[in-house]
Amino acid sequence: MRLLREATFRRYWSAQTVSLFGDQVTLIAVPLAAVLIVGAGPAEMGYLTAAALLPNLFLSLPAGAWVDRRPGKRRVMIVADLSRAVLLLAVPALWWAGALTLPALVVVAFAVGTFSLLFEVAHASLFASLVRREDYVDANGLLNGSRAASFVAGPSVAGGLVQWLTAPVALLADVLTYLASAAFLRRAEVTEMPVAAEDEPRGMTAGVRFVARSAVLRAVLLGATTLNLFNYIFSALFVLYVTTELHVSPGTLGLVIGIGSIGGLVGAAVAGPLSRRIGIGPAVIAGMLIFPAPLILVPWAGDPVTLAALITAEFLSAAGVMILDIAVGSVQTAATPPAMLAVVSGFKRTVNYGIRPIGALLGGALGTLLGVRPALWIGAVGALLGVLWIVFSPLRTMRELPEAAELTPA
Incomplete structure (x- = not known):
């Protein structure tokens, strides 16, 4: 495929792929940390799940409007990756310190969800700058293929890591994937499309x-x-x-x-x-x-x-x-x-x-x-x-x- 012969797209696709597999660890490790370490019950698990989803419901539109006014979409994605890595690193750190609580997990879930949202809306703009129009379908096929592969292999790998390392420590694997994603994106230099002119509708x-x-x-x-x-x-x-x-x-x-x-x-x-x-x-x-x-x-x-x-x-x-x-x-x-x-x-x-x-x-x-x-x-x-x-x-x-x-x- 022509796209995979292009170094910039390969780095961009690699960033997405490694992050998607890391996300599978978080999807399993954070709830298990709440149940096994904090002793969360059904109501608490509902709060934790809601905290991760609320940014998508309430912040998607303002985040998209804000990103459209930013000239550096790739930089937004890199900052989002690094921020999620730091936030997830707090979970094993608090666990080692004996200070891991449900409110702390809720805050981490909400903050990670917020930066994930920023990453995704910035991705929508960067994609159009990076991929030629005639390659949109093939590029989306590769990205969604990585997503499908993460659904197949990710949960079993995540489950093994949690069982072997404990849930908080297993999150270090996702920390590494966010760092790797940021590194790939940093090398995926692309000329981004200009932001809207002052007289164009936006917001x-x-x-x-x-x-x-x-x-x-x-x-x-x-x-x-x-x-x-x-x-x-x-x-x-x-x-x-x-x-x-x-x-x-x-x-x-x-x-x-x-x-x-x-x-x-x-x-x-x-x-x-x-x-x-x-x-x-x-x-x-x-x-x-x-x-x-x-x-x-x-x-x-x-x-x-x-x-x-x-x-x-x-x-x-x-x-x-x-x-x-x-x-x-x-x-x-x-x-x-x-x-x-x-x-x-x-x-x-x-x-x-x-x-x-x-x-x-x-x-x-x-x-x-x-x-x-x-x-x-x-x-x-x-x-x-x-x-x-x-x-x-x-x-x-x-x-x-x-x-x-x-x-x-x-």
């Missing part, structure tokens, strides 16, 4: 208004939001249903999810060729269907095909989400003016992360009122409605990446 309001006026971006956001709402209805009840109704053991469930995650690697590999063959718009539609449709197999499953149905559902759904993310990410980058990439990314994160807890709460309510299995049917089938926003938009017949609309002062 939070301008970003929201631009998405609302763009038929392509509006359709993508509404489609993804609809899909996420119903998917989180499904996700909130999946483990409960599989373990209590289908009587699948936790170990077997972990194996099912692990095998299913391989589908993400397949999806990342086929997204580029699929987009070139059928067009970028139809590829978005394909992802919007292949992601949720296989999940119908879960409430349908029963003996003697329970495990086969679950593995098939997880595998195909993982492939679908990668096709969707790669196609949608490429469309969003192409359809957005460079000066607004960060704020548009921040607005998308605000809406998508905001709808997830609503979906989870709705799933719990539906499961209580109607039963878990009917609620799963609603979640799986309802998620397919997201594709309607795409079908009735210009994306339906779009073969090439869209052009970004011109910015006009309000």
Whole structure:
């Protein structure tokens, strides 16, 4: 692949890859530190989880607007990497000092989430400066391929590190990955696109208004939001249903999810060729269907095909989400003016992360009122409605990446 022959892109991709694998350690080590070291209960674990997610909900839009006004997006990403390394280093330091507490873990989780958010919205702008337009899909395929690989291998490596080193010490592995990411980014010198001129629209309001006026971006956001709402209805009840109704053991469930995650690697590999063959718009539609449709197999499953149905559902759904993310990410980058990439990314994160807890709460309510299995049917089938926003938009017949609309002062 041409991109991998370019040293600057290789360093950028390496930074993303090593960081993604390190994140898997944190996802396991921080909750285990809370349970095993601090003695956290269900309510405390809820606080810890919420602390990590709140920055995405409340800070994505202002962070995106702030990053768009900064001339050095790569520098923002490096600072975010180094800041996360220092914050995570505090956990084993406090543990060694006998001073590790739940409030300390909550503060670390919130702060790491905030710098992760800054990293991601700055990444949206740097990506467009680094990658040629015709390579958007292939570049997104490589980045999402790394993400899929981290889902497959990361949890087992993270679990082994936690068991071998204890949860706080295992976080040192993620500290090293953030330092490595910063080092790769420091060497990935790129000429960044200029920030918005003084007379061009910018800021939070301008970003929201631009998405609302763009038929392509509006359709993508509404489609993804609809899909996420119903998917989180499904996700909130999946483990409960599989373990209590289908009587699948936790170990077997972990194996099912692990095998299913391989589908993400397949999806990342086929997204580029699929987009070139059928067009970028139809590829978005394909992802919007292949992601949720296989999940119908879960409430349908029963003996003697329970495990086969679950593995098939997880595998195909993982492939679908990668096709969707790669196609949608490429469309969003192409359809957005460079000066607004960060704020548009921040607005998308605000809406998508905001709808997830609503979906989870709705799933719990539906499961209580109607039963878990009917609620799963609603979640799986309802998620397919997201594709309607795409079908009735210009994306339906779009073969090439869209052009970004011109910015006009309000």
